Amino acid sequence: MKNPFETLYTDLASRKLGGQAIACSNDFFAEMENLLKLEEPVFQKGVFTERGQLMDGWESRRRRFLPDGTTDDGLEYDWCVIKLGAQGIIRGVNVDTAHFLGNAPQSVSLEACVSEGNPDDNTEWTEIVVRSEVGPGAPHYFTVESEQVWTHVRLNMYPDGGIARLKVYGEVIPDADLFLPGELIDLAYIKNGARPVVCSDMFFSHMENMIMPGRGVNMGDGWETKRRRTIGDAEKDRFNDWLILKLAAKGSIEKVLVDTAHFKGNYPHSFAIEAAVLTDEQAADVAALEADSHQDALMAGRAQPSAVNWQPIMDRTRLYDDREHTFKKEVQNNDQAFTHVRVKMYPDGGISRVRLWGYPSESLAKVTGK
Template sequence: MKLKTYFVDLVSERVGGETLACSDDFFAEMENLLKPGRSIFIDHKYTERGKWMDGWESRRSYGRANGREFDWCIIKLGINGVIRGFDIDTNYFRGNAPQTVSVEACVSNEHPNADTVWQIVLAESKVDAHSQNIFEITNPQTWTHVRLNMFPDGGIARFRVYGEADVNWDNFVEGELIDLASIKNGAKALLVSDMFFSDKNNLIMPGRGKDMGDGWETKRRRDPGPDWSIVKLAAQGSVEKVIVDTCHFKGNYPDTFKLEGLCSDSDDFDASNAKLAWQTIIPQTKLHAHREHLFINEITAAKTQHFTHVKLSIYPDGGISRLRVLGKRK
């Protein structure tokens, strides 16, 4: 299973993931674990402590005799949820990767402490140096924090926790408009026609895009298009307010867009999606460069109608920074 295709990274710093504490990060800081992208290597770059590494690297522990049997890092999930898999990436850690790793998890409303009860979700497992080590998980519980352990010491470049959001709907008041297309609320970008320049999930990330790479951008088409993206909403609901943001897209924003929706019990979309009974929510409408577009009166779907999925079509191609679909849960 392709974890990145079907699930979201629950510990990404972009969704609020945070490294809280570690046993040791003498050579390279624990915060590097959650950085976007894979790590880089800069030859001949050193710090006063040793070789600069783009990851989390502890000093040599010399095992149990030195009082540190293994190293650990506690991480707060940015999105509480069910864990489906891990990517423990030792990229460029060739002679200093750990021998094995394990992952524990807990549920806590505060920072974990000495009294926290941790449960094993990944038993101690071998990892390869300079590799993406993928582990699938079948535990159905919801978690708030994880603890990454490496034996006996060493370096890990990046850590991804792929899973599904478990949203506490009690945190919303009755009648509140909810961004049903927000990754933080459990939405998922399921399928796109093209994501040559950037990832499909950028479209539903929190905040405004920081640059042109922080959006969804397709390559240039040589036909009328459109390109499209299908998003599973966080919950079945109405569509009462839509924001389409072309922030940073100045010479490559789409000329027009259309938003459609449907109700489906399945997330199994493929190229045949064009044959589905998509209903128009906003008809084909003009867009402008580097602008946050607000649509309320343009919505043709009744407030009493409910959708589980939306399809954003852009004509003929281009880049959209963010999509917000605000409505009420059914």
């Protein structure tokens, strides 16, 4: 089954953002930290530890129910508390039981809370995914109907068993109290609320990597496209790859950084950046148009790309391998405020990170919903 949330929302629990499993009822067979691994779960048949078969996930001991209805450990289910890497509105959840076949739980539920520190016995939890049946060896997607901003979640599994991965998809809502009045902020930073909308290609690695925290750790930790082989009519063919990014807030762009860390034989020759003011509805139309072929767009009757008033921020500029490129005096139109940018790279290749520092033209209280 195709993941219905991955391209629309950010995994708020991702380790890349700082997500952390901080407590659980029991992880006898496999550690709770495995739940948030970035890698796809794997199974190493016949590889055993002192606790049994090595499992790539969170797995608790077997719970025994006694004749009087109680259990041997006094609990009816197992739980794991996770600090979200970025607080936000949760839109969907994936509870993946990959490789847990004879040891998957019967059902799961998810609760959420708001807590400045680690949750404790006095924390108020709200159920956002009701107890639902799950099966072995498969992803399970749940839609969340809540407009609350959450900081932590608690995953419950009944009565025991193993879960390979947990993804908590949603919209990042930064804490307005962490910003100073008039502060220059990175409008392209995922933890400030930026989000990629659509791109021409992400064959080798996901577009979201480009706005993640820190520098890329390797060549896979960036946005990389396949090799472009376009030749022909320039009116019909595109000779560059591109990505449309929703900024964290409407604002001006004062300084630009493009990092090609670890991209050596596959960095772009050059790049350019354009910006525009779009509503969410207009951005959705642009994304649908850009994702289609030109002919499909005409048949669908959607507006053409020329309807978007893209303004130059950076003219086409040379890039070099494996380095940070910082630009200030080259930045154009910094007297205007924008909501979206389009990053172009010529002709293709990989970019590790893009930073766009600017001044929000809206108050952070409005941006964050506070």
